[in-house]
Amino acid sequence: MLEIKDLHVEAGGREILKGISLDVKEGETCVLFGPNGSGKSTLLSAIMGYGTCRVTKGKIMFKGKDITEMPVDERARLGIGMMMQRPPNVVGVKLGDLVKATAGGDVKAVDNASDFKMESFLERDINVGFSGGEIKRSELMQLTAQKPDFVLLDEPESGVDLENIDLIGKKVHDLLYAKNNNCPNGKRCVSSLVITHTGQILDYIGADKAYVLRDGLIRCTGRPMDILKDIKERGYGECISCRMVKME
Amino acid sequence: MQNGEDGIRKALEKKGAFGPDVDLDYYDEAGMKESIPDLKKADKDTRQIMEHVGVMADEEGRAGTIMFIDNSMSHCSNKMPEGIELLSTKEALKKYDWLKDYYWKAVSPEKDKYTAKTYLDDADGYFIHVKKGVKATYPVQSCMLIGTKKGAQTLHNIIIADEDSSLDIITGCTTGNHVNDALHIGVSEIYVKKNASIVFSMIHNWGTKTKVRPRTGTIVEEGGHFVNNYVLLNPVGTLQSFPVCQLNGKGASCKFNTVCMADEGSNVDTGGSVILNAPETTAEIISRNIVREGNIIARGSLMGNAPGIKAHLECRSIMLGNKGSTQSIPELGSTVSDVEMTHEAAVGKIARDQIEYLMSRGLSEDDAVSMIVRGFLVGSIQGLPDHLKAEIDDAIEKANLGS
Numbered sequence A: 001m002l003e004i005k006d007l008h009v010e011a012g013g014r015e016i017l018k019g020i021s022l023d024v025k026e027g028e029t030c031v032l033f034g035p036n037g038s039g040k041s042t043l044l045s046a047i048m049g050y051g052t053c054r055v056t057k058g059k060i061m062f063k064g065k066d067i068t069e070m071p072v073d074e075r076a077r078l079g080i081g082m083m084m085q086r087p088p089n090v091v092g093v094k095l096g097d098l099v100k101a102t103a104g105g106d107v108k109a110v111d112n113a114s115d116f117k118m119e120s121f122l123e124r125d126i127n128v129g130f131s132g133g134e135i136k137r138s139e140l141m142q143l144t145a146q147k148p149d150f151v152l153l154d155e156p157e158s159g160v161d162l163e164n165i166d167l168i169g170k171k172v173h174d175l176l177y178a179k180n181n182n183c184p185n186g187k188r189c190v191s192s193l194v195i196t197h198t199g200q201i202l203d204y205i206g207a208d209k210a211y212v213l214r215d216g217l218i219r220c221t222g223r224p225m226d227i228l229k230d231i232k233e234r235g236y237g238e239c240i241s242c243r244m245v246k247m248e
Numbered sequence B: 001m002q003n004g005e006d007g008i009r010k011a012l013e014k015k016g017a018f019g020p021d022v023d024l025d026y027y028d029e030a031g032m033k034e035s036i037p038d039l040k041k042a043d044k045d046t047r048q049i050m051e052h053v054g055v056m057a058d059e060e061g062r063a064g065t066i067m068f069i070d071n072s073m074s075h076c077s078n079k080m081p082e083g084i085e086l087l088s089t090k091e092a093l094k095k096y097d098w099l100k101d102y103y104w105k106a107v108s109p110e111k112d113k114y115t116a117k118t119y120l121d122d123a124d125g126y127f128i129h130v131k132k133g134v135k136a137t138y139p140v141q142s143c144m145l146i147g148t149k150k151g152a153q154t155l156h157n158i159i160i161a162d163e164d165s166s167l168d169i170i171t172g173c174t175t176g177n178h179v180n181d182a183l184h185i186g187v188s189e190i191y192v193k194k195n196a197s198i199v200f201s202m203i204h205n206w207g208t209k210t211k212v213r214p215r216t217g218t219i220v221e222e223g224g225h226f227v228n229n230y231v232l233l234n235p236v237g238t239l240q241s242f243p244v245c246q247l248n249g250k251g252a253s254c255k256f257n258t259v260c261m262a263d264e265g266s267n268v269d270t271g272g273s274v275i276l277n278a279p280e281t282t283a284e285i286i287s288r289n290i291v292r293e294g295n296i297i298a299r300g301s302l303m304g305n306a307p308g309i310k311a312h313l314e315c316r317s318i319m320l321g322n323k324g325s326t327q328s329i330p331e332l333g334s335t336v337s338d339v340e341m342t343h344e345a346a347v348g349k350i351a352r353d354q355i356e357y358l359m360s361r362g363l364s365e366d367d368a369v370s371m372i373v374r375g376f377l378v379g380s381i382q383g384l385p386d387h388l389k390a391e392i393d394d395a396i397e398k399a400n401l402g403s
């Protein structure tokens, strides 16, 4: 579904990603681990096509198409959706209006707002004054209206309290199993690339494969739970060096 | 006023304080005299032009309608004569001796050449009088149309809201289909008495060569409330307007909202000035501008002369493309210490990350920009009437903003 080859990306005049290669197969859930500042969000931004970063070398293939130079909206229409770590404020634009527009003008798209505990936010300006957890729920509600085939989730559970994490976890699960989009029961129709530090979200969705990113490079890959355990026990430095050995 | 005639004649030479000078001699008097007793029977063009500036020919949901074509009244109808009086200014001056206490009292005829011309032309206009305690459910609408090429329209309107009354007024000023090169001068004097309220909403829709010089003065008494909504969504030659509102009674309040989209070489200079003369008065001046190819100057001035006042001024402009220009000129002043007065000004383009954020939800760049512009023009101003919002939406849709 998604295939990235030798991707080099600059942001703010600096090379952040220095030759990333990875792939996500159809229906797969892939995890992206990595210390703060390693370039995880930058990678997701590059896949979505945000102008904050610039691809200087390499290729991004999605559904067999080279999307490296494709505008953001075309990528979205091709089936990519993203939950940003820090989405911008959009003053004057109501969340409800964006959700409806995202669903192609379907006014019913906001009917499920209470499932996300967002019913009182529909009339508020997008992200303006939203708390950390509210931003996550808002992003998820938008993604649910968007019905993507492939989602980029940037730390969906970070900053979310213990009660709401259950809501977030279940909604991410529903998103991947396309509960709102005629996916056969029990089949994971939507592929994803998920950034997580704690791995909490994995309790709800399971995952097939993990990558560890550090200093702009993929340092190792393996089974998500194994890698998470390594990181927890030995930290990124050790984990990476030992896995590197195994990979070679 | 008679002994001041010389001074007023001299004022004919006095250029406006702001905006490019207009050669008054270039224009002929706009002289159409057309009576339209039934607006539904007006010709289709006229009806369309009216409705485009919010004035409904069927008068549905309106308390009354006044229409001026060129310099004479074409229509005046009133569904609630017991509460509101609608007349031409000249008729009203004949009928009421007391009206001279309001005539040229909120705007000085010697202010500049435009007011002087209006005075010396002995211009007619409309007179709206809301009687004491009357709270009108429906707005009164008025349409000012220029029907003559190279014509000068000069109008003098007087609005009086008596104690405890309230009224919304919708005004549309526009040119006829074949008219572009023309001049509009409109003097409006508005008096809001104790605890009364006037919401005055105006849409302008001119030609690319039309020159426009409105002159508005408002006086608000104790506990009175005045809102002035002004919307300009289409190209104009040059438009300069700087309404002045004086809050003269304790607790009086005033709000100016201005929404402008300047295009195709328009030269627009708008804003407002509020002078807070009484204790505990409040004022807000908000302006939102979209600049593509024209030039917009957004002014605002707040002057505090009494304790316990609160006032805020906000000018924001978005530049789309690289051809236009804009300036924000906010001004604050005070003669007492116990005041809270603030201002904010911002000029810039739409943040790219916001556009891309909406695009990542599948919206085209055009749609994303339109949505943000709409949010900027409409969503960030409290209490704009629905018909203005609808007109703004319409203009945004037509404008192809992403390109």
Ligand SMILES: Nc1ncnc2c1ncn2[C@@H]1O[C@H](COP(=O)(O)OP(=O)(O)OP(=O)(O)O)[C@@H](O)[C@H]1O
Pocket (backbone or CB within 6 Å): A011, A012, A013, A014, A016, A034, A035, A036, A037, A038, A039, A040, A041, A042, A043, A052, A085
């Ligand atoms: N526009 C930019 N200008 C300057 N530096 C940038 C820019 N964007 C990203 N960076 C830098 O690139 C590095 C990677 O940032 P990124 O946001 O991708 O990290 P991350 O792996 O997502 O970290 P975290 O776990 O903290 O979210 C950081 O050092 C960051 O400061």
Ligand SMILES: [Mg+2]
Pocket (backbone or CB within 6 Å): A040, A041, A042, A085, A154
């Ligand atoms: Mg990040």
